Amino acid sequence: MKIAVCVKRVPDSEARIKIGADAKSIDESGVKFVLNPYDEYAVEEALKLKEAAGSGEVIAISVGSDSSLETIRTALAMGADGGVLLKSDAMPIDPLPVAQALAAELKDGAYDLIVFGKVAIDDYSHGVGVMVAELLGLPCVSAIAALEIVEGKGKAEREVEGGVEVVEFSLPAVLTAEKGLNDPRYPALRGIMMAKKKPLEVKDADLGAGGIEVVGLAYPPERQAGRIVGEGVDAVPALVDALRNEAKVL
Amino acid sequence: MANVIAVLEQRGGTLKRVSHEVLTVARGLADGFGGEVHALLVGAPGIETDGLGGFGADKVFVVADDALANYQADQYAAVAAGQAGAADCAAVIVGATAMGKDLAPRIAAKLACPLATDVTSATYDGGIVAVRPVYGGKAVYTLKITSTPCVVSIRPNAIAPKQSDKAGVVEAASADVGAPRAQTVEIKAPESEALDVAEASVVVGGGRGLKEAEHFKLLEDLAGALGGAVGASRAVVDAGWRPHAEQVGQTGKVVSPNLYFAVGISGAIQHLAGIRTAKTIVAINKDPDAPIFKVADYGIVGDLFEVMPKLTEEIKKIREA
Numbered sequence: 001m002k003i004a005v006c007v008k009r010v011p012d013s014e015a016r017i018k019i020g021a022d023a024k025s026i027d028e029s030g031v032k033f034v035l036n037p038y039d040e041y042a043v044e045e046a047l048k049l050k051e052a053a054g055s056g057e058v059i060a061i062s063v064g065s066d067s068s069l070e071t072i073r074t075a076l077a078m079g080a081d082g083g084v085l086l087k088s089d090a091m092p093i094d095p096l097p098v099a100q101a102l103a104a105e106l107k108d109g110a111y112d113l114i115v116f117g118k119v120a121i122d123d124y125s126h127g128v129g130v131m132v133a134e135l136l137g138l139p140c141v142s143a144i145a146a147l148e149i150v151e152g153k154g155k156a157e158r159e160v161e162g163g164v165e166v167v168e169f170s171l172p173a174v175l176t177a178e179k180g181l182n183d184p185r186y187p188a189l190r191g192i193m194m195a196k197k198k199p200l201e202v203k204d205a206d207l208g209a210g211g212i213e214v215v216g217l218a219y220p221p222e223r224q225a226g227r228i229v230g231e232g233v234d235a236v237p238a239l240v241d242a243l244r245n246e247a248k249v250l
Numbered sequence: 251m252a253n254v255i256a257v258l259e260q261r262g263g264t265l266k267r268v269s270h271e272v273l274t275v276a277r278g279l280a281d282g283f284g285g286e287v288h289a290l291l292v293g294a295p296g297i298e299t300d301g302l303g304g305f306g307a308d309k310v311f312v313v314a315d316d317a318l319a320n321y322q323a324d325q326y327a328a329v330a331a332g333q334a335g336a337a338d339c340a341a342v343i344v345g346a347t348a349m350g351k352d353l354a355p356r357i358a359a360k361l362a363c364p365l366a367t368d369v370t371s372a373t374y375d376g377g378i379v380a381v382r383p384v385y386g387g388k389a390v391y392t393l394k395i396t397s398t399p400c401v402v403s404i405r406p407n408a409i410a411p412k413q414s415d416k417a418g419v420v421e422a423a424s425a426d427v428g429a430p431r432a433q434t435v436e437i438k439a440p441e442s443e444a445l446d447v448a449e450a451s452v453v454v455g456g457g458r459g460l461k462e463a464e465h466f467k468l469l470e471d472l473a474g475a476l477g478g479a480v481g482a483s484r485a486v487v488d489a490g491w492r493p494h495a496e497q498v499g500q501t502g503k504v505v506s507p508n509l510y511f512a513v514g515i516s517g518a519i520q521h522l523a524g525i526r527t528a529k530t531i532v533a534i535n536k537d538p539d540a541p542i543f544k545v546a547d548y549g550i551v552g553d554l555f556e557v558m559p560k561l562t563e564e565i566k567k568i569r570e571a
Contacts, residue, residue, distance in 0.1 A: 013500045013520040017388040026389065037501050093393065094364045095355065121500055123384050126346075127355040127365050134359030139431035140323070142352045145494075159495050160348035161446040162261065163439055165321065169432035179501065180494040211364030211397035220383065220390050220526055226547035228538070233556040239532065240564045242548055247530045249509045250476075250568060 001056035003046040003113045004106055005080065006129065007039040009064055009071035010122040024214045033067065035074040038117025040184035041177035046115050047079045048182060049149060056112075057081045061105060063098050063205055065089045076195035077187030083198065086205035094210025095127030101205045102128065103135040111172060118143040118176040133174035140174040141167045145181055252340035252398060253285040256307065257330055257353065259345050260293045263319070268345035268404075270305045270411035275372050275404055276343045277306025277414055282374020283340045287416065290333055292326050292425070294319035303418025305411055311423040318425060320434050321349045327356035328427035334361055339399045341378060346403035358401040365401045366393055370408040370527070378402065386500025386523035406449065407506040408527070445479040447496050452478030453507045455498050455525070456486060459514020459535060459554055463491035468558040469513060475566045481505065483515050499524035514554050517542030534558070 011017065011026070012034045018027040035043075043060065050056040060075035062068045063086045072083035086101050106114055114136075116129030126142075133140030145164075146157040152171045157164050159178065187195070229238045244250040256276035258269040276287045286308035291297060295314035302310050313329055326349075334342050334357065342357055344350040346368040358365035366372070369380040378395040380402060395402075447453055454473040456466055466480060473480050482492035484499055498505055500520040510528035515521060517533075517540055525531060526545070533546035534554050543549045550557055 011385065013386065014518070016519065017385045019389060026385070093391065094366075096358060096362065096364060099355075099359065121386060124382075124386070125355075125365070125367050126351040127358070127367055130352060130355035131359040131365070134327070134356050137431075140356075141432055143348065157438075158348070158352075160321075160437075161449050163437045165434045166436040166438060167323075167432050167434050173432070178494075179497070211395060211400060212366060213394045213396050215379070215392040215394050217384075218390050218392070220387060223526065223531070223545040225544045226531075226549065228543065228549045228551055230550060232550070232552035233560045235550045235552065236557060236560045236564055239548055239550055239561065240568065243509070243530070243532070244568065247509075247547065249530050250565065 001050055001053040001112050002110060003050060003056065003058045003115060004109060004111045005039070005042050005046045005058060005060050005075060006102055006114065006116045007043065007060050007062050007071055007075050008036045008120045009033050009062065009068045010036045010120055013037065013121055019217055019219065024217050026217070035071050036117050036120045038119055038121070038177055038179065041179060041181045042115040042117050043075045043078050043080060044182045044184040045147060045177055046113070049113065059084060061086065061102065063088060063101055064091065069200065072200060073195050074187060076198045076200070077191040078185055079191060081198060083200040085200070085202045087202050088205045088207045090207065092207060092210040092212070093123065093214055094212040095125045095131055097208040097210045099128045099131035099135055101207055103132050106132065107136060113171060114138070114174045116174070116176040118178050129174060129176040136174070138172055138174050139169035141169060142176040143178040144175055145178045147175065147181065252283045252338045253288050254280040254283065254340055255330065255334055255342045256287055256289045257342060257344045258289055258291045259347060259349055260291065260297050263294055263297050265297065266345070266347070268347055268406045271404060271406065271409045272343050272345050273302065273305035273307055274409055274412045277412070279341055279343070279372065279374050279378060285340060288333065288337070290330060292318050292329055299420050301418070303416040304413055306414040306416055307418045308416050310418055310420045312420055313423045313425040315425045320437055322430055322434055323352055323356060323432060324430035325425065325427045326353055327360060329423070329425060330357045331360035332427070333423070334399055341399060342401045343372070344401065344403045346405050350403045354401050354403040361399055361401070363399050363401060364395050364397060366395060367403045368405050369402055370405050372402050372404060383504070386520060387504055387526045388523050405506070447479045447481045447498060448503045448505055450479035451507050452476040452509045453481045453498070453505055454478055454511045454513065455481035455483065455515055456513050457483035457515030458485045460486065466492065468554070472511065472558060472562045472565065475562055475569060478507070483518070483521050512542050512546065513558065515542055516540045517545065
């Protein structure tokens with residue numbers, strides 16, 4: 001089974017975000033970057049499927065600058081067999097050019113499955129994975145929390161408001177992973193050492209700017225600290241009164 | 251003159267509230283572009299379409315087909331893209347729900363056009379200007395969409411529906427969209443009847459301070475009394491106390507309820523990011539220095555095991571009065 005996993009380098013969820021001097025992007029200095037958490041589920045699922053099949057290949061692909069090589073190496077350290085960086089120093093905020101670059105790379109790769117995280121925790125687009133499927137004309141199930149593949153047929157579950165959709169499809173297909181799909185493995189020291197010897201190809205990606213322009217990036221309005229209405233159980237009536245008569249939310 | 255398509259959402263034959271928000275945004279944009287709002291509703295026959303003019307729809311195109319009662323990604327996307335391609339279309343507006351997050355990129359890819367997702371505002375200023383929280387709410391983009399058509403999905407609960415007085419003329423539309431590549435074969439009911447944390451107007455969130463999974467009963471009681479949902483911090487989801495569908499924060503759901511209770515939650519930065527747009531935040535924590543108090547509107551410093559039963563009791567009294 002040949003599987004592509006598309007991964008992205010993002011600021012750690014615990015990182016404080018500082019707006020850059022251009023007021024259009026973040027200041028990356030001092031920020032810890034990681035493999036997008038949802039992409040960890042995608043990598044894990046690809047590795048599990050390859051292991052279950054008994055043979056195959058998992059290729060980690062990323063669009064980004066040279067810094068994304070480290071992100072691909074994390075996937076290699078987890079167990080992916082090879083990597084491809086589609087190199088672009090600029091990342092458009094419009095997901096379409098990114099999806100087009102990935103689709104061009106994936107088109108002739110003869111992949112049985114292409115797996116993404118359901119969303120990147122930086123720009124929160126939820127866009128690229130599903131777009132790639134449409135551009136390639138492949139079946140796609142997004143935000144999956146369970147997956148079964150038997151003899152070229154797949155069944156996936158996605159959680160929606162008030163239920164779980166069960167979706168059937170045949171391979172090749174594109175899937176995007178939700179938290180809960182699996183428990184991602186941590187790269188072991190041996191994996192980290194081996195990752196250095198695995199093939200990692202760098203290609204220039206010529207990304208268009210897309211149709212969205214960043215006017216500005218700003219901090220959200222700060223929430224003002226409110227007040228402590230009191231201590232312990234005796235403060236409950238005062239709280240209920242404030243919620244009812246002041247905030248008017250009860 | 252270019253029209254704006256408002257993709258409505260129904261579940262089980264009932265129109266979802268986000269549909270009114272989608273129509274409200276579409277109306278504002280259509281007025282800017284000098285066009286009409288064409289609402290699009292796909293589902294089983296018999297869905298109530300009266301009154302959609304009251305939220306700004308000039309026309310309502312209904313694709314009524316029993317085979318499309320549930321969300322079928324390929325066919326819904328084909329219908330919407332077909333509708334957008336058939337007329338001069340400036341924008342397609344979708345709710346950023348589980349359905350919309352899947353549907354919007356499909357439509358944008360079919361139209362090979364820009365996509366702005368999960369926006370909290372989209373208005374006309376010589377083109378579409380959208381506001382979009384990123385980094386889990388730690389920063390906010392202002393974006394200008396420079397080409398048409400485009401696809402925009404809007405965050406549920408972020409936009410107040412506005413009344414309008416358009417005709418809302420209903421027309422049947424065709425669903426001849428070919429065979430699906432993937433098919434939804436079943437909708438499983440959730441394990442509990444609980445409201446989804448992203449949709450609830452009251453969320454009672456719990457963290458490590460609850461000490462063990464069983465103690466979430468205290469939160470369920472309050473959520474039950476208020477018709478709300480239980481939410482959870484990443485720590486308790488990772489510990490397996492609560493399902494990940496309830497996780498609130500940067501790697502869970504970003505919520506905008508009217509009222510959010512943070513119970514035994516200290517307030518890690520990634521959790522605060524997820525509740526920033528809640529209208530009122532109440533914190534109950536025994537540590538007076540917990541970061542949650544810096545963003546909460548009201549706080550009680552105390553033992554949640556004493557405070558919560560009393561709070562639920564007091565609120566029940568009001569509800570019953």
